[in-house]
Amino acid sequence: MSRRLRATALAGVLTLAISGCGGVGGGGDSGGGGAKGSGALSTMGFGLSDEIAKTRVDAFEKDHPDVQLNITEGAFDEQQFLSAVASGNPPDLVYLDRKLIGTYARRGSIQPLTDCVEKQQIDLGQYRQAAKDQVTLDGTVYGIPEFSQVRVLYLNEALLKQAGLTADDVNLADWASLPAVNAKLAKVSGGRLSRIGIDPKIPEFLPIWAKANGAEMISADGAKANLTDPKVVEALTTGLKLIQDQGGWGKFKSFRDTFDFFGAQNPLAKNQIVAWPMEDWFLNQAAKNSPKAELVVKPFVDRQGKPLTMSSGQAWVLTKGAKNPEAACAFVKQMTATDTWFAAAKARAEARKAANLPFTGVWTGNTAADKKIFDELYQPTGNKRFDDAVATIRAAQDTAFAMPASPAGAEFDKAWTDAVNRVLSGQAQPAEALARAQQEATAALDKAAG
Numbered sequence: 001m002s003r004r005l006r007a008t009a010l011a012g013v014l015t016l017a018i019s020g021c022g023g024v025g026g027g028g029d030s031g032g033g034g035a036k037g038s039g040a041l042s043t044m045g046f047g048l049s050d051e052i053a054k055t056r057v058d059a060f061e062k063d064h065p066d067v068q069l070n071i072t073e074g075a076f077d078e079q080q081f082l083s084a085v086a087s088g089n090p091p092d093l094v095y096l097d098r099k100l101i102g103t104y105a106r107r108g109s110i111q112p113l114t115d116c117v118e119k120q121q122i123d124l125g126q127y128r129q130a131a132k133d134q135v136t137l138d139g140t141v142y143g144i145p146e147f148s149q150v151r152v153l154y155l156n157e158a159l160l161k162q163a164g165l166t167a168d169d170v171n172l173a174d175w176a177s178l179p180a181v182n183a184k185l186a187k188v189s190g191g192r193l194s195r196i197g198i199d200p201k202i203p204e205f206l207p208i209w210a211k212a213n214g215a216e217m218i219s220a221d222g223a224k225a226n227l228t229d230p231k232v233v234e235a236l237t238t239g240l241k242l243i244q245d246q247g248g249w250g251k252f253k254s255f256r257d258t259f260d261f262f263g264a265q266n267p268l269a270k271n272q273i274v275a276w277p278m279e280d281w282f283l284n285q286a287a288k289n290s291p292k293a294e295l296v297v298k299p300f301v302d303r304q305g306k307p308l309t310m311s312s313g314q315a316w317v318l319t320k321g322a323k324n325p326e327a328a329c330a331f332v333k334q335m336t337a338t339d340t341w342f343a344a345a346k347a348r349a350e351a352r353k354a355a356n357l358p359f360t361g362v363w364t365g366n367t368a369a370d371k372k373i374f375d376e377l378y379q380p381t382g383n384k385r386f387d388d389a390v391a392t393i394r395a396a397q398d399t400a401f402a403m404p405a406s407p408a409g410a411e412f413d414k415a416w417t418d419a420v421n422r423v424l425s426g427q428a429q430p431a432e433a434l435a436r437a438q439q440e441a442t443a444a445l446d447k448a449a450g
Contacts, residue, residue, distance in 0.1 A: 037327030038066035044084075045076035045095035045314075051351055052362065055344040060334045067327045078410075081319075085109050090319040092328040098134035098143060098315045098402070099409050102222060105142040106407035106448050110317040112140045116329035126338065130311040130402035131365040137222075137405045143315030144332040145365030149279040150309040150396045151208055151300050152389075158294040159185065159195070159274045167296045170198065170275045172212070173305040175238050179245060185274040186246045193247045193255045196267075199276035200239035203420035207403055208277070208310040209235040212302040217416065218441075222406030223449060225441035227416055227434045236430040240423055249424035264289045279312075280363055280393045287358045287386055297389035299396055311400035313365055341369035345377055358386050363397065370397070411444035 048054050048071060061069060076096040084090040094110070104110045117124060124132065127145050135143030155167050163184045170181055178198060185197030200209065210217050215231035218224065226232070243252050259267045262285055267273040269290045277300055286295055299307035316332040318325055334340050345362040352359040358381035364370055374394065380387045406412055419437035422428040428436070 036064050036066065037324065037330045038064075039324050039327060040068045040070060041093070041324050041327040041331060042070040042072070042091040043093045043095065043331075044072055044081060044091040045074070046071055047073040049073075051347040052344045055347045056335050056340050059340055059343060060331055063334065064327065064330060067324075067330075069331075082109065085320055088321055090321050092319065092322040092324050093331065094317050094319055095146070095314055096317065098131065098145065098313055099413060101135050101143045101315060101317060101409070102137045102405040102407050103410040103448075104317070105137045105140075105405075109320055110142055111320055111322065111325075112142060113144065113318060113329075114140065116318060116325065116332070117141060119326075120329045120333045122329075122333050126366050126368045127336075128311065128365050128367055128397070128400075130400050131313060131315070134312075134402045134405050135315050137407065143317045144336050145313060145315050146336055147313040148311055148363055148365045148397060148400070149281060149313050150311050150363075150393065150400045151205065151277050151279060152309065152392055152396055153275065153277050153298045153300050154268070154282060155296040155298065156268055156271065156274050156294065157296045159271055161294075163274075167298060170298075171305075172301050173303050175303065178238070179241055182242050182245055188247050191247060191251070193251050195271065196246060196252070196256065196273040197275065198242050199256065199273060200242050201277050202236070202239040202243075202424070203417045205277055205310075206232075206236060206239070206416065206420055208300060208308065209239060211310070211401065212300070212308055214303070218404060218406060218412060220404055222404040222409065223445055225412060225415070225438050225445060227419070227438040227441060228431075233430050233434055236420060236423060236434065240430065243424065249426070253424075261285060262289075266290060268293050268295060280396075283360050283386070283389050283393065287360045287381075288352070291358055291383065291386075295385050295389070297385075297392050299392055307396065307399060309396040309400045311397075311402045315365075336364075336366055338366060338369040338372055341366055342372050342377065345373045349377055358383055360386055360390050361393075363393065370394075406445070407448035408441070408444040411448075412441045415441040415444065 048057060076094065081094060124141065128148050131145035131148055135141060135145055153172065155170060157167060160166060165184060171177055182197040187195035207217050210232045213231040213235045215226065215229045217226055217232060219226065243249055246252050259272065261282060266285065266289055268286060283297065286293060300309050302308045318328055322328055341362065341364050348362060349359040361378050362373055415437040419433040422433045423430050
């Protein structure tokens, strides 16, 4: 009988597809140091749909034969997680978005990892600063970072040429020029949208648009909301106009929801979109599914033209009431360690080579792992488009910012996301919606502060 109990879900496939944008040891070793643990070990929110995950899990199982690893595949489900914690029978480990960690830490649903880091000799210095910031609340570490996803600007150069434009004409530093460029790129006929010109990717990317405009949506300590800043309002207004000019949110979203970013019929291949900011994982998918596409990748920039990007990603957390913390800590150490990541990247490179497809690297929250991968494994593909894109993403990784950990991170995120959705659906104007979000976020943050 397999030592892994799997309940595969579509959401789990999505999680691991994203992970493919980017596991045998710790900080350049093979996971040695600290107790190996034994007994049953359970996880939530993780999956095994690709070689990046499988290689790392296989390495752990090989090195820890006394641990019975039970992986329930599928995306993180908040209600399921909180119910499991309340019942006193939670999984040992949960794999979730780093932006949620502050909220669960303050609620007491997850445990500090101080002892885990010490006993397993986990080198926190190997992880990217932006990732560490998101898993650290009030100076205490609550999560171990996994992947590091940054945002860049993707461009379909074939469609730009058809419109008589170049990649330089899509200038994110010049917000005033974007509506005119958008009008040349989008296809709207009879009220029907058949091609997106510029997708501002809101609500999700409002924080990076605000940052580009010189505004922080929340204070560095994660304690105070700043959603009524005129620069945040301007950022939302700018994104709103780009969408309104393409038929409005209903038609825009309905069309965008048909996109399959993970398959051969992706919007780049089908010429359904011209310019859009997105996480770095799409480069991996494009290399796999559309290696001949006329793709150009540029850095996202602020209004002065300076490269800017936002980091996000997942992390492993230890739940309140975890029954096997020793094995759990050994697991997270090995899953995020330099040699483990290198082995996983090697498996990906070999799979791509066998399929005669380009290998564009693996992006992790571990700086030592990324250095080893790109110094010792990655080779230029020979396709200038992909090689330039890899260079752009590598540079972005080193300068990324992240939304800070907050004791009400989930509530803050919901407040501003709901505000953007009210604006997009025509229920409120940007300033009005963000003023309400400011009140909601402030109430949640004050409550969390106790």
